[in-house]
Amino acid sequence: xxxxxxxxxxxxxxxxxxxxxxxxxxxxxxxxxxxxxxxxxxxxxxxxxxxxxxxxxxxxxxxxxxxxxxxxxxxxxxxxxxxxx
Amino acid sequence: xxxxxxxxxxxxxxxxxxxxxxxxxxxxxxxxxxxxxxxxxxxxxxxxxxxxxxxxxxxxxxxxxxxxxxxxxxxxxxxxxxxxxxxxxxxxxxxxxxxxxxxxxxxxxxxxxxxxxxxxxxxxxxxxxxxxxxxxxxxxxxxxxxxxxxxxxxxxxxxxxxxxxxxxxxxxxxxxxxxxxxxxxxxxxxxxxxxxxxxxx
Amino acid sequence: xxxxxxxxxxxxxxxxxxxxxxxxxxxxxxxxxxxxxxxxxxxxxxxxxxxxxxxxxxxxxxxxxxxxxxxxxxxxxxxxxxxxxxxxxxxxxxxxxxxxxxxxxxxxxxxxxxxxxxxxxxxxxxxxxxxxxxxxxxxxxxxxxxxxxxxxxxxxxxxxxxxxxxxxxxxxxxxxxxxxxxxxxxxxxxxxxxxxxxxxxxxxxxxxxxxxxxxxxxxxxxxxxxxxxxxxxxxxxxxxxxxxxxxxxxxxxxxxxxxxxxxxxxxxxxxxxxxxxxxxxxxxxxxxxxxxxxxxxxxxxxxxxxxxxxxxxxxxxxxxxxxxxxxxxxxxxxxxxxxxxxxxxxxxxxxxxxxx
Numbered sequence: 062x063x064x065x066x067x068x069x070x071x072x073x074x075x076x077x078x079x080x081x082x083x084x085x086x087x088x089x090x091x092x093x094x095x096x097x098x099x100x101x102x103x104x105x106x107x108x109x110x111x112x113x114x115x116x117x118x119x120x121x122x123x124x125x126x127x128x129x130x131x132x133x134x135x136x137x138x139x140x141x142x143x144x145x146x
Numbered sequence: 147x148x149x150x151x152x153x154x155x156x157x158x159x160x161x162x163x164x165x166x167x168x169x170x171x172x173x174x175x176x177x178x179x180x181x182x183x184x185x186x187x188x189x190x191x192x193x194x195x196x197x198x199x200x201x202x203x204x205x206x207x208x209x210x211x212x213x214x215x216x217x218x219x220x221x222x223x224x225x226x227x228x229x230x231x232x233x234x235x236x237x238x239x240x241x242x243x244x245x246x247x248x249x250x251x252x253x254x255x256x257x258x259x260x261x262x263x264x265x266x267x268x269x270x271x272x273x274x275x276x277x278x279x280x281x282x283x284x285x286x287x288x289x290x291x292x293x294x295x296x297x298x299x300x301x302x303x304x305x306x307x308x309x310x311x312x313x314x315x316x317x318x319x320x321x322x323x324x325x326x327x328x329x330x331x332x333x334x335x336x337x338x339x340x341x342x343x344x345x346x347x
Numbered sequence: 348x349x350x351x352x353x354x355x356x357x358x359x360x361x362x363x364x365x366x367x368x369x370x371x372x373x374x375x376x377x378x379x380x381x382x383x384x385x386x387x388x389x390x391x392x393x394x395x396x397x398x399x400x401x402x403x404x405x406x407x408x409x410x411x412x413x414x415x416x417x418x419x420x421x422x423x424x425x426x427x428x429x430x431x432x433x434x435x436x437x438x439x440x441x442x443x444x445x446x447x448x449x450x451x452x453x454x455x456x457x458x459x460x461x462x463x464x465x466x467x468x469x470x471x472x473x474x475x476x477x478x479x480x481x482x483x484x485x486x487x488x489x490x491x492x493x494x495x496x497x498x499x500x501x502x503x504x505x506x507x508x509x510x511x512x513x514x515x516x517x518x519x520x521x522x523x524x525x526x527x528x529x530x531x532x533x534x535x536x537x538x539x540x541x542x543x544x545x546x547x548x549x550x551x552x553x554x555x556x557x558x559x560x561x562x563x564x565x566x567x568x569x570x571x572x573x574x575x576x577x578x579x580x581x582x583x584x585x586x587x588x589x590x591x592x593x594x595x596x597x598x599x600x601x602x603x604x605x606x607x608x609x610x611x612x613x614x615x616x617x618x619x620x621x622x623x624x625x626x627x628x629x630x631x632x633x634x635x636x637x638x639x640x641x642x643x644x645x646x647x648x649x650x651x652x653x654x655x656x657x658x659x660x661x662x663x664x665x666x667x668x669x670x671x672x673x674x675x676x677x678x679x680x681x682x683x684x685x686x687x688x689x690x691x692x693x694x695x696x697x698x699x700x701x702x703x
């Protein structure tokens with residue numbers, strides 16, 4: 062699980078072009094949206110693509126994203142349970 | 147109606163060099179656009195992390211506007227008249243790469259949004275709060291007559307107080323940005339001749 | 348004026364189809380996308396072997412307008428498109444996909460003497476092109492301008508709207524409670540804007556194109572840019588909002604867009620003015636939509652006839668708007684056409700019936 066979280070942080074930084082942030086800067090429980098990393102609606106859509114491309118998870122209802130993308134913890138949990146690759 | 151208009155300031159980005167009103171403010175020998183624009187952005191010490199999410203055309207246009215407008219006040223009534231040759235083709239090609247192969251079909255929303263030429267103007271508008279007239283023209287070369295008439299119309303019709311005009315072209319490693327501000331005060335008279343020389347030199 | 352759409356290859360056939368409330372939206376398979384709803388032209392004829400699909404649409408739209416005219420140095424040509432011949436990219440031909448190349452080819456084909464002007468400004472392109480034509484005529488650059496707008500349904504755009512989760516699985520439902528996204532469509536439209544009022548159908552009495560300066564993909568939550576665009580057009584026209592008899596809205600059927608429009612209209616006190624969206628007939632035709640819908644609205648103005656908003660059933664915006672739900676015959680003098688799009692763009696134009 063820890064490995065997955067680290068990997069996920071790296072990928073989030075990469076796909077969202079978070080230039081000034083490193084893996085060590087993101088806490089597992091940090092809010093990704095709002096006051097945390099300050100991601101916006103396009104970033105949320107990009108995370109949906111990331112789930113599909115890297116872990117073979119398709120989110121059919123974008124509203125599901127809200128709880129899944131709360132933090133690295135919630136994302137990693139969801140991926141561990143639902144990944145197909 | 148007949149009061150003349152002037153060009154108050156202008157900026158240029160070309161060949162690893164950024165200048166404002168003809169004075170170089172940044173220069174590097176970095177040949178790659180991506181590395182150059184990042185260095186230039188850091189050099190300006192601008193706190194705006196959204197910059198890194200932009201496509202290359204928007205980064206170019208953003209920085210050219212930034213160095214020109216950072217001392218301006220009351221930016222809400224500055225209209226934006228941009229033009230280039232390749233529209234958003236540079237990003238279009240990148241986006242096409244993400245959908246070219248049906249077995250590896252992962253279109254990126256963050257790339258797709260930049261596959262419209264006017265988005266770079268939208269980025270400038272957001273940064274400077276320019277809730278104003280915006281337009282994006284595409285032409286093989288800078289169309290001085292059209293841009294001159296359009297900018298003049300906007301000010302004379304009172305639809306804008308000032309107009310930020312220019313050329314923001316980028317395709318692969320070929321890039322050039324020239325922006326200038328048209329208003330009722332300034333040093334150079336706003337004519338098709340002046341803007342042609344400014345943009346094409 | 349003229350248009351080429353899934354409902355017909357000229358304006359007359361489009362108007363007949365609209366009066367019968369036919370839709371151009373149907374199930375299609377386009378590359379990667381199987382059995383999706385789009386408004387695609389069926390059986391587009393081949394008019395010349397050297398034209399692409401989009402060029403053929405554009406040619407058919409403009410040819411009837413141009414063929415009777417003498418094109419001189421005061422005749423302008425404006426092309427509005429978002430993606431032009433974008434399909435060339437899948438063949439690795441980026442140079443062929445240049446928008447300007449498309450414009451120059453068409454300009455030569457029709458014999459325009461002046462350099463073509465291309466406007467590529469997301470989904471407001473088609474309407475903004477008419478504003479630009481008017482402004483350049485006012486500045487004396489041209490005496491008349493042919494405005495041509497077109498976009499086709501492509502895998503490129505379908506995949507992008509898909510990635511944005513902005514596409515509906517069903518034919519779109521503008522302003523409806525259950526709206527869940529756009530249906531993409533393709534069309535071309537052409538209109539002649541002139542300095543002289545001889546034979547003119549309408550006068551462009553005011554227009555504006557104010558940016559939200561808020562977000563590159565999401566519309567402003569307060570409808571600020573659209574509100575200001577309409578205000579600017581009203582000011583130029585010298586009329587009050589209440590003088591408008593009908594609004595042809597953008598109405599893409601995404602939750603955010605239609606809500607934003609309802610807020611902007613409400614802020615202007617325009618909530619009782621009849622409003623429709625034509626997206627249920629044509630889908631979202633991107634760079635063509637503003638011009639196509641303007642042309643159909645002029646047809647409405649000429650015939651004093653409002654078309655219902657196909658796909659709308661239940662009120663679905665937080666602010667009340669007076670959606671036209673069935674065909675209506677009412678006297679029309681002033682109409683407002685609006686459009687909004689990516690990049691925070693908005694555009695509004697007010698037209699007045701000649702001798703109205």
